[in-house]
Amino acid sequence: MLEYAPAPESRSVVQIAPSYGLFIDGDFTPGKDVFKTINPASEEVLSEVALGSPEDVDRAVAAARRAFETWSARPGSERAKYLFRIARIIQERSRELAVLESLDNGKPIKESRDVDLPLVAAHFFYYAGWADKLPYAGFGPSPRPLGVAGQVIPWNFPLLMLAWKIAPALAAGNTVVLKPAETTPLSALFFADICRQAELPPGVVNIVTGAGDTGRYLVEHPDVDKVAFTGSTEVGRQIARSVAGTGKRLTLELGGKAANIVFDDAPIDQAVEGIVNGIFFNQGHVCCAGSRLLVQESIAEQLLASLKRRMSTLRVGDPLDKNTDVGAINSAAQLARITELSEIGTEEGAERWSPECSLPDRGFWFAPTIFTGVTQAHRIAREEIFGPVLSVLTFRTPDEAIEKANNTPYGLSAGIWSEKGSRILAVADKLRAGVVWANTFNKFDPTSPFGGYKESGYGREGGRHGLEAYLA
Template sequence: MQMATTPFEYAPAPESRSIVDIKPSYGLFVNGEFVDGHGKSFKTISPSTEEVLAEIAEADEADVDAAVRAARKAYDKVWSRMPGRERAKYLYRIARIIQERSRELAVLESIDNGKPIKESRDVDIPIVAAHFFYYAGWADKLEYAGRGTDPQPLGVAGQIIPWNFPLLMLAWKIAPALACGNTVVLKPAETTPLTALLFAEICQQADLPPGVVNIITGAGGTGQALVGHPGIDKVAFTGSTDVGKAIARTVAGTDKKVTLELGGKAANIVFDDAPLDQAVEGIVTGIFFNQGHVCCAGSRLLVQESIADELLAKLKRRMSTLRIGDPLDKNTDIGAINSAEQLARIRELSDIGEAEGAGRWSPECELPSHGFWFPPTLFTGVTQAHRIAREEIFGPVLSVLTFRTPAEAVEKANNTPYGLSAGVWTEKGSLILHMANQLRAGVVWANTFNKFDPTSPFGGFKESGYGREGGRHGLEAYLK
């Protein structure tokens, strides 16, 4: 007698918010202290509930100037003159404090960003600490970084980070800059400022000299003032390609060094000899991790024609098990979309994909009544003419295309203005190496996807930007 199967039910497992103390309002962090801004204030809200979390100061040009001046003073008088081994001690201290306050940071990140707690807890925060540990190790070894026997810092770095990985992008920017002897003025995204402001408290706790790290909050106008400030020696930006182009135009003709990490439309390529169950997990990680809010997301699935039906059946079955809901629930796989504006774009492009004739499918799932939510979605019958195959959706939406030969896979994968990442799934090592050599992407993953390590460089080609972050290569952007 065969027993009837019942779906696996999960009891709620919420993480407590009590470890986080969100203040009613926040100022700017300039010269080691929190100060009031001269501009207006704006609200940061929780994407999962739409509740107002705090009032945030919006830095105007005077505030930006004050932060840059503080960073310049700290650079000239303290930080650039400090031996590398002494700078390393501060970076190690920051890394340890991040580990000690990891639960607090993870909860705050999930509340302000909307990502599942298990991702912020198990992925984001550990890699944040790892970046500070890694670059602390480089601080007294810069002569071995490949930039000459006496490499010198650039000066003051103006850094602008996005909302998809608020604290992780902060670590990618600040850790190598400080290790090389630069000082920093950083602007977090206006929708996710809270963990950057908590990091400012960590800088105080670590007794970092005043002015070495300055955190200014605001929207596009604040970022423009920072990029255009004559006291900035280096601009580092992660975000949209359109804004990256605007930054490149602003700094053209100046002596400012620039690194840009921009959009992507990565191809995740599955060959007929790939381990399909493993590949399905990689596909899910590639596009549904962090609600698809990943610049290097595997948003185009290229599957060899002979296994397309089998792979899609497995993929749909796996997507049906994904749990959507409260980001603070430890069982949640897909959290909230970061903002109403981003949700509107995801809906618009998905509706266009359906109108253009692609087959749309989502598993049955109940979305919460409050907040910003979008179900995991895949499109079949997609061609390269579809907008969903060309434009970055930046959400949990997967476009499925097929191919017959490796040459066709390469041609389709490279047929994009972007070039940030790609994935290859096959049992043949020679095919992996062949594909990696042909694909015009800064990062190519083999039989995995979305794996990050502070020792490995990350960056793109074409409209995905230029420069590298992470690894020894990440030091080059902050040294003369």
């Protein structure tokens, strides 16, 4: 086996200030209280960040409301210029932003550099192209922006989730108050600086950092017209209850427990790469992760042997090392949940296996893990673990695969591996999932809509469909 020498990306490309305020009406302003954001790979404090209060949210929403009058009145071609400018600055600063994202989130630099940042820029470019073509988007001949959008994003793709929400909102003529996740606020604050660099008019984008209470103030604010949330199903339910009857528009992108189905005619090596990408990409911190592997019984032994060989080559460690495949778990709380559910999997009789790998002494780490002998009754097959843990189930017939895949309260994504196009289409048609990948997994594109149903939420982000939630 090849031995890799460390190839760390330099931290010096990004300058992190000792403290950050709230970005309201085009300026950074201090908050009354602060909280610390840490590097999950080392537990070192990266910076202090302002904790947004109800008064801060009031100021941010008021700034967005004032800015809406002029921003929504601009021709689409004018709004497009700002979005194009933001996209180009993101490209210019992509190395800096990738290092920042890996430091604050724990994901490997090769993922933030080669996946997250190109997609972030691509979303702003894509929606810039839509800004002057809204009458042709299919939502009526003269669609209007809604007003002020309150957006709450998670910690697993901090900058990408920001792009998914802000780009279509601005293209449609809305203004935004965004609340990033408590554990990963830094890239959103750097984005605020990009807005200033792009000379975006004050108040069009406002960033209010904080914890769950700050997000609740924003979601429940009476002058917010549209709420967009990505995160846990439990919080999504609370938000749906709080906006019911208010007239606010709501989109929710929530949890998942996706089935990755491998048929006996699938190319094994290609499928193994897709399985690894489906569950170990971003440490499994992916709503649409392929966390349930359904493999046809006749090839189960062969596929598992190949999967274990491949997992033995995964490198776990320093997120800034360009050789790292699996980085740090984002927080102590998330590590505790992954550990607890994995221990329950063993207690309930599933067989646990992890490759030999030495984990760093400091930080939050979990070795890539698979469970075999899993039944549909096991909690690890039903609950979202949101970590690098794969549950393996088997099936004999396509009907059994479909029944097992759909036996979940979630409905965000699924994967199918087969050489037969007819089989892929027939099975995909019966899967209750918003996105179905064929002979690939975790592939995203700004032109393609993404979203789920059942307990995975409702509404779509990305593509032409992503505009609908921001237009009246």
